Amino acid sequence: MNQLSWRLVAAQMLVVIVGVVVLAVTANIIGATIFATDLHDLLGVTNSDIEAAMLASFRSAITKALLIAGSAAALVGLLTSILLLRQILRPLNEIARNSQRIADGHYDERVAVPSSDELAIVATSFNQMAASLAQVEQQRVAMIGNVAHELRTPLTGIEGYLEGLIDGVFPPEPETFGEMQHEVRRMRRIIDDLQALSHVEAGQVSLQISAVDLSSIAQRVVNQLRPQTIASSLELSLQPASSPLIVRADPDRLAQILLNLVGNAIRYTPEGGCITVRLSAQAELAQVEVIDSGIGISATDLPLLFERFYRVDRSRARSSGGSGIGLTIARHLAWAMGGELSARSPGLGQGSTFTLTLPLEGRRDEG
Structure with a gap:
């Protein structure tokens, strides 16, 4: 941000300096020539002391005027640069801070949308990105909870049958082991579905079109x-x-x-x-x-x-x-x-x- 600040100020000052230099060169070459021609026509003499003195006075006045105008332009340029930098850097700094907070896991961070059209687009895009990340995080947390819940149900059934077999509540008969096998198959079906889902969402599914x-x-x-x-x-x-x-x-x-x-x-x-x-x-x-x-x-x-x-x-x-x-x-x-x-x-x-x-x-x- 500091580099950007100096670059914007330097660019503004460069424009002022170039403008003053161009005006000075133009005034001293073209303006002085026109002034000398008009003066010669007015006085009717050539290379007179009066003409030289007046031409020198003209160039001195032009130079002083340009220095004063250049200084005023530089001051105005500096003030406008500061105001412009505040308008640009404030939302950018806010986006940078909130980006770091989002990187740390605070997905509820948002930035104010400024009135500037370009910065408003950036801020709106940032808020949309943050909202999408928050939604993805919610889905991830929900998915973990859902997977745990889906696997807990058959695991609880298997655990119940095993405890019943150990305590002698359930006889070691084919029907009991059949129920346990049913729960195991249910867990396997859930795991297979999760694996298939991860493949299709990652674009890694093999297709024979x-x-x-x-x-x-x-x-x-x-x-x-x-x-x-x-x-x-x-x-x-x-x-x-x-x-x-x-x-x-x-x-x-x-x-x-x-x-x-x-x-x-x-x-x-x-x-x-x-x-x-x-x-x-x-x-x-x-x-x-x-x-x-x-x-x-x-x-x-x-x-x-x-x-x-x-x-x-x-x-x-x-x-x-x-x-x-x-x-x-x-x-x-x-x-x-x-x-x-x-x-x-x-x-x-x-x-x-x-x-x-x-x-x-x-x-x-x-x-």
């Missing part, structure tokens, strides 16, 4: 999950597109996304409800809509739906083994394949629709 028949993948997913819908008295149907949909995607990852969407629809749709998987083409994109008549999503929950560990119905999701990060993984996979995953719902009790879009191979080639 190729031309894929979307209808074939959707039909396979529907057939795979149909037994669950029958057990839950749900109606699951597939509405194919009017023409083949060949998309650019990884077939395994695409199936993973659809399994998650249809599986969630089954989980959150009461008995007797219906689930529809509808395929269509929109411009250069293929579209898959998973429409259910389930519990719906409130306007408050909708923007948070794809955040890590967020659940619309926590008790139901936990009882059925959901980790709360399936939708987060699905959206990142869609992004990695050049697509998008979104959700909409009229409200609670009115069902919901999840829409997956992917680039069409055929349409892209034609373009």
